[in-house]
Amino acid sequence: DAGVTQSPTHLIKTRGQHVTLRCSPISGHKSVSWYQQVLGQGPQFIFQYYEKEERGRGNFPDRFSARQFPNYSSELNVNALLLGDSALYLCASSFYSTGLYEQYFGPGTRLTVT
Amino acid sequence: GENVEQHPSTLSVQEGDSAVIKCTYSDSASNYFPWYKQELGKGPQLIIDIRSNVGEKKDQRIAVTLNKTAKHFSLHITETQPEDSAVYFCAASIGDYKLSFGAGTTVTVRA
16 A cells, blocks of 8 residues: 655745645555654644644644645645744645554655745 | 644664654643654654553554653654654644644664
8 A cells, every 4th residue: 555645745935935845645554644854853842633633733823724635635734934944744644443553654854044 | 832842853863773762742632642753854654643541552653652640641662664764743732733843852763
């Protein structure tokens, strides 16, 4: 089975621009989470979606938004990019059932803001 | 919110020796504790996890222990091999919700 896929792999944007990152979860997984990983640090939680509804949001500004589609794929949008938004953006999918908590990560999208 | 601290930040071991990474967490409601391995240029890979109703779990050369009273958990890698060299992250969560990660441990296995 294919794992979590993300696109694009790399992206370079200019300050003030907008970016859309995409994620396809593992087949059968209905929950998608987004994380930001700054170089040298652990991933930081941004959003979690389950069945197309937002279940949780981390401490990120309103410039960050996301949505989940009927096929459970997801998009992360970031407006008015800042230099500090440069990071690896990770998507994780999980099946979500009682006692089944495993989250599996994709390879990430490396965003560079210049 | 949950705060996870991880030590050491770097660890160098001789091939064949054991490696131990320790993490502490702050939220007593946390009940799920995964460990991830991240190689350069890749996303984190789940290598083992433990739930709060279990004190220890082992998978071949990898084991994890959990002390809920002290709010700490540890990763043990025995008989280390060069391919074990990577950055390891511990994390904690309340069920299937946001993972709070430690800062990571860079493990180097010397041949």
